[in-house]
Amino acid sequence: MSDIYTKKVLNHFRNPRNMGEIKDADGTGTVGNPTCGDVMTIYIKVKDDRIIDIKFKTYGCTAAIASTSIATELVKGKTLDEAMKLTRDDVANELGGLPAIKMHCSNLAADALHEAIKDYRKEKKK
Numbered sequence: 001m002s003d004i005y006t007k008k009v010l011n012h013f014r015n016p017r018n019m020g021e022i023k024d025a026d027g028t029g030t031v032g033n034p035t036c037g038d039v040m041t042i043y044i045k046v047k048d049d050r051i052i053d054i055k056f057k058t059y060g061c062t063a064a065i066a067s068t069s070i071a072t073e074l075v076k077g078k079t080l081d082e083a084m085k086l087t088r089d090d091v092a093n094e095l096g097g098l099p100a101i102k103m104h105c106s107n108l109a110a111d112a113l114h115e116a117i118k119d120y121r122k123e124k125k126k
Contacts, residue, residue: 005062006096012066017073020055027123029115031108038064038105040112042072046120049079056112063102067109070094080117086110 005013025043032039038060045053054076058068071091075083091106092098098106 004099005066008070008094008096009063009066009098012069012095013062016056016058016065016069018055018069018076019057021057022053022055025055025116027116027118027120029112029117029119031111031115033104033108036061036104038108040064040068040108042068042109042112042116044113044116044120046080049081051075051078051080051083060105061102063098063105064108066095067091067098067105068112071106071109071113075113080120084114084117086113 022043022045026046027044028041030041040056040058043055044051054072056068056072058065071086074090074094075086088103088107088110091109092103
């Protein structure tokens with residue numbers, strides 16, 4: 001396994017950052033890929049249009065867990081607009097690359113984040 005993943009991917013898999021759940025989250029986003037079975041949920045707390053806390057739960061492979069972990073690190077403290085700009089390439093590049101067959105994991109991580117932000121903005125408008 002270690003020869004197909006970078007040290008950073010393995011580090012985030014073995015020691016995921018921000019793993020868990022925020023019970024009173026301001027926004028929640030869940031995405032999944034039925035083909036591979038990966039499911040990711042990201043929870044955000046927002047204050048003054050900034051992500052002040054972020055947690056995730058991921059059911060999936062090494063790349064899925066590492067991608068969600070790094071995505072949460074990349075956007076914590078950022079504004080919602082900044083966080084919405086996070087792409088699959090940002091996630092994969094920050095991890096030092098992913099095998100082509102695992103790039104969908106970085107996409108799912110960015111999508112789950114974007115869904116959490118959309119959920120927050122939808123709830124706020126009510």
